[in-house]
Amino acid sequence: MAYRPTWQGHLKLSLVTCPVALYTAISSGGDVHFNLINPKTNNRIKMITTDPDTGPIDRSELVKGYEVSKGEYILLSNEEIASVKLESTKTIDIERFVAGGEIDRLYWDHPYFLAPDGKLAQEAFGVIRTAMEKSGQIALARVVIGTRERILALEPRDKGILAYTIRTDAEVRKPDEIFAGISDKAADANMIAIAEKIIEQQEGPFDPSRFVDRYEEALKALIEDKKKGHTPAKVAEPEDTNVVDLMAALRASLNAKGKGAAKDEPNSKAKAAKPATAKPRARKAG
Template sequence: MAARPTWEGHLRLSLVACPVSLYPATTSAHDVRFHLINPATGNRIRTRTFDAEGGAVERRELVKGYEVEKDEYILLTDEEIRSVRLESTRTIDIERFVDAAAIDRIWWNDPYYLVPDGKAGVDAFVVIRAAMEGAAKVALARVVMGTRERVVAIEPRGQGMLLTTLRTHDEVRDQAGYFDEIPARKPDAGMIDIAERIIAQKAGPFDPGDFNDRYEEALRALIESKRDGGGGGTKAPPPREDNVIDLMEALRRSLEGAPAEAPKRVAAKAAKPKGKPAAAPKPAPKSGGNAKAPARKRAAAR
C-alpha cells in the first residue's frame, strides 16, 4: 500500500482482538490548491507566528490554551493532554450492533478502510468480518483519532471492512429551524404525476464516473492555458435569471424533452404589438351626415 495508515491499533470483539490499521478511503490530492504569491517579486508568501505584544515567536515554544473568559486562557501542555487519553486511543472496542438503516445518513461522516495489520491477526479479522456479514449488522465502536474520540460504524466491504466516523449529536443542527417556514400545502396532483414520470425517465444506476467537479476542470483548463503562454481560459456560462415560470408548462416540456426556452412568467403583462403602432380609430360621423354606415351594420339591418 502506498498510503500511510492514519491510525494503528487493535479491533476487539469481546475477548477476540486483532491488530488493524486505518487508511483514508477518500483523497483530496487531486484538488487544485493555491499559494499566495507576491506578483511584484514572484515569491511565495510565508506566514510567521507573532505574539500580540512581544513580536515573532517560535511555534515549538507554544502551548495550547482554552479561552474561559475574554483574553483569559487555561494553558495545557502536550504531556497534560496525553495524560487523559482513553483506552480507545489504541483500541476499537465494538460496543453494539445495529441495522444500517437505523443510522440516518446525516450522521455519517468520513470513511476509512479497516485492514489487518500483519499476518498475526488475519484469522481473527476474517472471523469478525464473516460473522458481521452473516448477521447483516453494522458495528458501533469508539476510537480516538487525532485528539478526539469518535463514534464509528464498521461494516463488511469486500474482503475487508469499512469504518466510517459518525457525527455527534452536537454537530448536527436541528432541522426545525430550517424547514418550519416551508408551507405544508398539498401540490397539484397533475404536476406530481408529470414530475413522477420525469423521474422514471431519468432513473438509472449510480456510476460515480458520471459525476465530476466542473469547477475544478475549468480551473485546470485555465491553468493549462496560461501555462502554454496564453492569457485566457475557459469561461462558465452566466447563470439564468431567476424568473417566475409557468410550472405546469415547464413540467410538460421537461417530460416531452422539448428544447429549453426562456421561462414564461405566470402573471405576464399583455404582449406589446410588434411593428408600427396601430392607427387611431376615426371619429364617428356626426348625426345627419352623408357618411354611409359600415357594411356589417347594414347587413344586420336587413
C-alpha cells in the same frame, strides 16, 4: 503504492482482539490547490507566527490554550494532552450491533478502511469480520482519531471492513430548524405528474465514474487558458424559474429529456417507446 495508516491499534469484540490499521478511504485526487501570491512581486506569501508583544516566534515554542474567560487561558502541553488515557485511544471496542437502516444518513461522516495489521492478526480479524457479515448488522465502536473520540460504524467490505465515523447528536442540526418556514400548501397535482415523468426518464444505475468534479475540471481548464495567455469567458448565472412559467418549464424539460435519453441510457429503446409528453388531466369543474 504503500498507504500510511491514519490510526493503528486493536479491534476488540468482547475478549477477542487483534491488531488493526485504519486507512482513509478517500483521497484528494487531483484537487487544485492555491497559494497566496503578491501580484506586485509574484512572490508566495509566508505566514509568520507573531506575538503582538514580542514579535515573531517559533512555532515549536507554542502550546495549546483553552480560553476560560476573555484573555485568560489554561495552558496545556502536548504531553499533558497525551496523558488523557481512554481505552478508545488504542482500541476500537465494539459496543453494540444495530440494523444499518436505523442509522440516519445525516450521521454518516468520513469513510475508512479497516485492515489487520500484520499476518498474525489475520486469523482473529477474519473471525470478527465473518461473524459480523453473518449477523447482517452494523457494529458500533469508539476510537480516538487525532484529539477527538469518534463513534465508528463498522461493516464488512470485500476482505476487510468499511468503517465510517458517525457524527454525535450535538453535531447534527434538527431539520425543523431549517424546514419550519416551508409552506404546507400541497403542490399542483398536474405539475407533479409531469415531474414524475422527468424523474422516470432520468432513472438509471449509480455509476460513480459519471460524476466528476466539474468545478475542479473548469479550474484546471482556466489555468491552462491562462498559461496560454487566453482571456477566460464569463459564464452567465442561471435564472430562477418564474412561478408563472413553471408548468411550461416542466413540459419543456420533459420534451428535452425525451429527446436526449438515447444518448445517456444504453437501454433507452425501451423507454423511447413511451410517449415523450404526458398531457395532464383536466381538472373537474367545481
